[in-house]
Amino acid sequence: MLVDLTVLTHQRVTRLHCDGDNLTMYDLPPLPCYLNGEFTLLPDAKISVMDRGFIFGDGVYEAVPVYLGRPFRFAQHMQRLARSLAELRLPNPLTGDQWQQLVADLSARYAQSVGADPQSLDQLVYIQITRGVAMRDHAMPAQCTPTVFAVSNRLSAPSPLQRSEGVACVSADDFRWEKAHIKSTSLLGAVFARQISVDAGVVETVMFRDNYLSEAASSNVWVVKDGVLMGPPRDNLKLEGIRYGLIEELCQALGLTLKLRPIHRDEVARADELLLSSATKEVLPITVLDDKPVGGGKPGPVYHALYAAYQAAKAQGVAQPVATFAPTSD
Numbered sequence: 001m002l003v004d005l006t007v008l009t010h011q012r013v014t015r016l017h018c019d020g021d022n023l024t025m026y027d028l029p030p031l032p033c034y035l036n037g038e039f040t041l042l043p044d045a046k047i048s049v050m051d052r053g054f055i056f057g058d059g060v061y062e063a064v065p066v067y068l069g070r071p072f073r074f075a076q077h078m079q080r081l082a083r084s085l086a087e088l089r090l091p092n093p094l095t096g097d098q099w100q101q102l103v104a105d106l107s108a109r110y111a112q113s114v115g116a117d118p119q120s121l122d123q124l125v126y127i128q129i130t131r132g133v134a135m136r137d138h139a140m141p142a143q144c145t146p147t148v149f150a151v152s153n154r155l156s157a158p159s160p161l162q163r164s165e166g167v168a169c170v171s172a173d174d175f176r177w178e179k180a181h182i183k184s185t186s187l188l189g190a191v192f193a194r195q196i197s198v199d200a201g202v203v204e205t206v207m208f209r210d211n212y213l214s215e216a217a218s219s220n221v222w223v224v225k226d227g228v229l230m231g232p233p234r235d236n237l238k239l240e241g242i243r244y245g246l247i248e249e250l251c252q253a254l255g256l257t258l259k260l261r262p263i264h265r266d267e268v269a270r271a272d273e274l275l276l277s278s279a280t281k282e283v284l285p286i287t288v289l290d291d292k293p294v295g296g297g298k299p300g301p302v303y304h305a306l307y308a309a310y311q312a313a314k315a316q317g318v319a320q321p322v323a324t325f326a327p328t329s330d
């Protein structure tokens with residue numbers, strides 16, 4: 001029998017997970033976070049049980065990498081957030097400047113909490129907006145105050161071994177819904193998809209819809225054949241990662257041909273190289289798919305070129321001045 005208990009104490013939330021005879025316990029880490037206009041610590045942040053994010057997954061999110069204190073591709077993250085909010089018919093609760101201040105604040109607070117300088121750490125700032133609190137009714141309530149939540153944590157990057165050897169993935173049918181372009185907190189399909197790879201002991205699940213490549217559970221997927229990089233087209237069946245635009249720019253700078261077009265399962269099976277991309281993975285080679293080597297079974301030249309160009313783009317972003325580092329007062 002599975003039992004999940006949440007024990008609230010005055011200072012922290014302790015979750016007890018009981019799986020048969022095995023009882024494990026963990027505390028939410030005391031990460032600085034933001035909830036509806038106030039800064040607090042993660043264990044102390046509370047929302048209503050009637051929040052539509054909790055009841056319906058009625059919300060959107062973003063995950064913004066912050067390298068050495070500078071948000072990377074921040075404008076693009078904000079544009080995608082605005083697109084997701086518009087799909088949900090939600091007004092943006094903060095202005096661009098307010099989001100920027102919030103991300104700067106949170107990353108400064110996180111750095112402070114671990115006794116480090118923000119300019120010495122890579123972080124990932126998670127932002128979530130839900131429609132807010134209302135009595136349960138599927139229809140969108142006319143008046144609702146959005147719930148705004150954000151938290152920063154250390155960015156966990158692929159290991160040196162994953163970089164040098166590449167990673168293994170499995171494939172599966174894409175059983176998710178047809179609005180995968182919205183960065184929505186309704187993520188049960190992604191949870192199922194990711195678990196397929198966890199159960200197989202690999203890094204990601206590469207998904208196909210009607211035999212055409214869509215994306216992975218939480219990454220985009222790229223195919224290299226004869227020196228040409230290919231990605232599935234932007235449409236409603238996949239999330240346009242922030243790396244779509246970045247990879248377009250990097251290919252242009254590198255003189256690499258990039259084609260966005262439907263990619264059949266057979267082309268993926270015959271690829272010279274396969275790559276994943278996401279905020280945390282950046283670009284990462286898939287060297288084994290469904291227990292078979294991809295191309296030569298090693299990270300290939302297109303990966304190496306893109307990875308180097310990616311690091312250069314990060315370094316360029318880090319070199320730019322940043323508006324503010326200091327936490328504002330509460």
Ligand SMILES: Cc1ncc(COP(=O)(O)O)c(C=O)c1O
Pocket residue numbers: 063190215216217218219220238239240241242243244277278279280
């Ligand atoms: C389904 C899905 N596709 C693609 C991506 C990659 O997006 P990005 O490059 O913005 O991290 C993500 C990231 O979380 C994702 O969840």
